[in-house]
Amino acid sequence: MEKPKTGTPKVVLGVSGGIAAYKACELLRRLTESGHGVRVVPTESALHFVGAATWSALSGNPVATEVWSDVHEVPHVRIGQEADLVVVAPATADTLARAAHGLADDLLTNTLLTARCPVVFAPAMHTEMWEHPATQENVATLRRRGAVVIEPAVGRLTGADTGKGRLPDPGEIFEVCRRVLARGSAAAPDLAGRHVVISAGGTREPLDPVRFLGNRSSGKQGYALARTAAARGARVTLIAANTGLPDPAGVDVVPVGTALQLREAVLKAAADADAVVMAAAVADFRPAVYAEGKIKKREGEQPAPVALVRNPDVLAELSAARPRPGQVIVGFAAETDDVLANGREKLRRKGCDLLVVNEVGERKTFGAEESEAVVLAADGAETPVPYGPKEALAEMIWDLTVPRLT
Incomplete structure (x- = not known):
């Protein structure tokens, strides 16, 4: 029987046999330094890359790969039973296949079978292996059973190859693990099987080759939404406008610059999305004319006025079109005065399901690690979110979104 879990959170770090195994050392460091007790369970092939010592x-x-070590302690049962989290990083195609089919020929696969806690897989392999129908079916099976399988990153692989299959940054994998642990073993990945699209950052509208019209949005709230959605099992597409932030683990990041580029990327990604959260600060206007050369400062002359034209209203367009039936649309309203009154009017005008309203300014919300807001719903409900980490606001947004998904 499963023992009650008390004291220091216990994490099992499974390591598969891939070149990315060395990156798991950084993940292990972050887990131990944040107060978690970690037991590393490598596969036999993983020890070819990083040794047991x-x-x-x-x-x-202690480190073992087989069920025959310390048999009197029954490690093939006890390790999984006592864990608060099992994370496999890297998870090779072979490990994903064995886990999906319930094989138990070593200590790691036995641990996966006996674990009754959340399980996170961070795949790493060549692009062709990740995209193979067998791997995709195994991933779908694991997700259907409640495991969180992080999407691999895009980048340099072994040799000269580049593509999707790279192990995400260990710091970002740690953030997923932290969020999964915070939600607890009783919290199912309630966005599993869902595709969510999130916009983040602030668009920039070019005036000339060196100048632009922009805003103070850092993208931190959108990235918090992406990280929390990934930890809740979603497939996440993040449309990132000029953020400069590291890619969250398990998230497909689409970089954009202008409002028109953001619109194109969001509409494309939203075609099969269950929910779209427009957290980006999208410029309302852009210069009517783009100067091909730098606009010069002329001695004794005043600059010519800059004529502006309206950008498309992406949030209103999405709400009206609903690219997918039953799609939930969430907007953001950054206000400087009459915050709630302006927010209610914007909710009516935009036609979205939820609108996150917050007060912004030079030292408020934009660029900060904390935020407070009121989430307005089309049915009249209002949910205040007190001042705190943007991650907490992100969790509340998903808590309100999930029941509205059909």
């Missing part, structure tokens, strides 16, 4: 020294716990 390294894992044991970094974790402070």
